[in-house]
Amino acid sequence: MTHAALVELDSALAARRAAGLARTRRIVEAVDGTHLRIDGRDLVSFASNDYLGLAGDPALAAAARAGIERWGVGAGASHLVSGHTAAHEALEDELAAYVAPCTGARALSFSSGYLANLAILTALVGRGDVIVADRLNHACLNDGAVLARATLARYAHGDAAAAAARLAGSRARRRLIATDAVFSMDGDVAPLPELVALAERHEAWLVVDDAHGFGVLGDGRGSVAHFGLHSPRLVVMGTLGKAAGVAGAFVAAHPTVIETILQTARPYIYTTAAPPLLAEALRAALDAIATGHARRAHLQSLIARFRAGAATLPWRLLPSSTAIQPLVCGDAAHALALSGELAQRGLFVPAIRPPTVPVGTARLRVSLSAAHSRRDVDRLLAALAALAGGVEGARA
Ligand SMILES: Cc1ncc(COP(=O)(O)O)c(C=O)c1O
Known part of the structure; x- marks a missing residue:
């Protein structure tokens, strides 16, 4: 290859591979609940965010099929042109009433959480x-924050006093x-009551990304309900491809905030609406x-079972009470090797490495679901205990 720009890209990719940071996509050949077939092998997956086991639920599939019959497969246009159907509108009304972060809240649906966060931040700050x-x-x-061109002032993880100092x-x-709200690679929960108080004291917005709390915490309503919070300063983003089992996201907030996003946010305006069949699902x-109490109770019992069993393993089990249960191994190559060993034993647990997590904190991210059995x-x-024996043996 002679093109200098390609040579440069190739050497950057080679450096990434040499550092153990190259990513690969596994091709999933079949799915049955938490069981995946990859490379012809059946694996029990602890890798998804389908916390309630709804992704394969027959009631959702039936609603999607009815949605296809009624709407076809695509929205055909953005929400502000002709893509906003009665299905999207009904979903938004139901989400607003369910999450209800403040009196008279409205909700806006998005095709992904990534876009929803870009829209919120660009609409509210500059x-x-x-x-x-x-x-x-x-x-x-x-x-x-980059797209909004605002100054990003980061504070120490979970430290509301540090956030106060920044403000x-x-x-x-x-x-x-x-x-x-629930940190995606750590599983711990943000100090939301303290942060709401700060937002009120400093006349700030509090944007809560509830990707991993919606459907699970607060008896399903999410992290804000879990803490019983209610404020017009709250802007809640929830994703719909994790516990909700489908795809997309929503923002629930005061109607003025929602109208501002709808009128001004480019990541809302300039993209095709999600297929209405998904809104039906x-x-x-x-x-x-809303009726998933038994699923959540089962999930909680699995979390407790895992934590009790993992406490004596040689890797650091992070202090998480949620479905995300990380075991920190430190070294990226070690995490990758463990993940490979687990796959040999028919278990899919992803190794999460920098830059997704800080250098030196590579981990196995165990994600539990109500679809798992004891x-x-x-x-x-x-x-894990068998692999730990190997680790202890190597250390001795
Ligand atoms: C905390 C958090 N926020 C936002 C997102 C993005 O959501 P989506 O996958 O719908 O784009 C994710 C994961 O994908 C996430 O873990």
Whole structure:
């Protein structure tokens, strides 16, 4: 190859591979609940965010099929042109009533959480404004700050006092606090009550990314309901491709905030609406979430079972009470090797490496679902214990 630009790209890719940071996509050949077939092998997956097991639920599939009959497969245009159907409108009304972060809240649906975060941040702040953000926030909140051209002031993970200091130190006219509610690679929960109080004291918005809390915490309504919070300063983003089992996202907030996003946010305006069949499937998902007490209770029992069994493993089990249960191994190559060993034993647990997590904190991200059985969790614990024996042996 002679093209200099291609040579440069090739050497960057080679460096990534040499550092153990190259990503590969596994081709899933079949799915049956938490069981995946990859490379002809059946694996129990602890890799998805389908926390309630709704992705394969027959009621959602039936709603999607009825949606196809009624609407066809595509929306055909953006929401502000002709893509906004009665299915989207009904979904938004139902989400607003269900999540209800403030009196009279409205909701807006998106085709992805990534876009929703870009839309929120670009609509609410701009050049000269400040976004005070948890250091471990999801990448799309950071990317939203870049697109908004606001100053990004990051604070120590989970530290509301550090967030307060950032706010106090800023003279920006418009301020916004942004946090994941449940941190995607750590599983811990943000100090939302303290952050709401801060938002009110400093006249800031509090943007809560509830990608991993919606459907699970707050008896399904999400992290804001979990803490019983209610404020016109709250802007809640929830994703619909995780516990809701489908795809897309929503923003729920005060009607003025929602109207501002609808009128001004380019990531809302300049993209095709999600297929209405998905909105129909999501309405069925909302029903399943609202009545999903047994699924959530089963998930909680699996979380407790996993934590009890994993406490004695040689890897650091992070202090998480949610479905995300990371085991920190440190070294990226070690995490990758463990993930490979687990796959040999029929278990799919992804190794999460930098830059997704800080250098030196590569981990196995165990993600539990109501679709797992106790036997699945016990199998994982037994395999980890067997691998731990190898690690202890190597250390001795
Ligand atoms: C915390 C968090 N926010 C936002 C997103 C983006 O959501 P989506 O996958 O719908 O784009 C994700 C994951 O994908 C996430 O983990």
